[in-house]
């Protein structure tokens with residue numbers, strides 16, 4: 116049976132340990148979706164915005180650059196500290212996306228960049244985003260496209276399936292790629308109280324410094340995928356590393372590796 120409490124604790128302790136590693140591995144990638152995300156949420160000068168699961172604060176910072184009034188919320192104190200260090204003029208607050216520490220109807224826009232796939236209760240978080248918006252307010256979120264398109268995930272998952280055990284015991288959470296399905300995004304947004312859902316795909320490219328970077332980043336700078344890798348037997352892990360290196364080779368350009376990593380951007384309006 117799914118242990119939602121255990122899964123949340125697993126995610127929480129994972130994120131607590133990796134603010135720097137996450138920035139180094141994913142900062143250049145997850146920031147690629149920010150401008151379309153802010154557009155989908157209607158962020159303009161003066162808009163009151165909440166950045167949910169704000170991590171190092173990339174989206175909050177971009178919203179502030181647009182002249183919006185923004186607050187970031189994340190359940191990891193270490194991520195909040197990192198976001199605050201990077202953005203001393205923006206307010207960041209520790210809090211859970213599934214139970215936001217903010218009142219009803221306070222915001223014109225809510226955004227969650229690559230956060231929803233980490234939540235134990237994503238539908239609860241969608242309902243919370245809706246609660247804190249005012250009528251007419253807009254919510255947007257991003258997730259990775261499915262692993263056949265988001266090549267970095269395709270490579271790691273295929274390598275584990277070929278050389279390791281994809282079913283090692285880990286705290287079980289909701290399906291990682293649930294919201295990679297546009298119809299599921301629309302259905303979930305409507306169920307949470309939003310109207311007029313829109314879903315688009317964003318082309319993105321992950322530029323990695325070497326053919327070993329994908330393995331290293333997945334092992335040291337993620338939570339669920341890192342858990343899967345670290346639970347493999349040492350001999351299997353070495354084969355997985357080699358398979359990931361081989362697969363990365365075909366995406367080599369000059370001295371770097373360029374992996375297609377498209378994102379799904381879903382948005383809706385609170386009636």
Ligand SMILES: C[S@@+](CC[C@H](N)C(=O)[O-])C[C@H]1O[C@@H](n2cnc3c(N)ncnc32)[C@H](O)[C@@H]1O
Pocket residue numbers: 126130145146167168169170171172173174188189190191194210211212213227228229230233234235
């Ligand atoms: C993949 S990072 C995304 C960070 C950032 N939004 C970005 O654009 O790169 C996921 C973030 O979600 C946060 N998170 C995970 N579960 C959460 C929850 N239940 N409530 C609040 N934040 C959560 C993690 O601490 C982490 O900072």
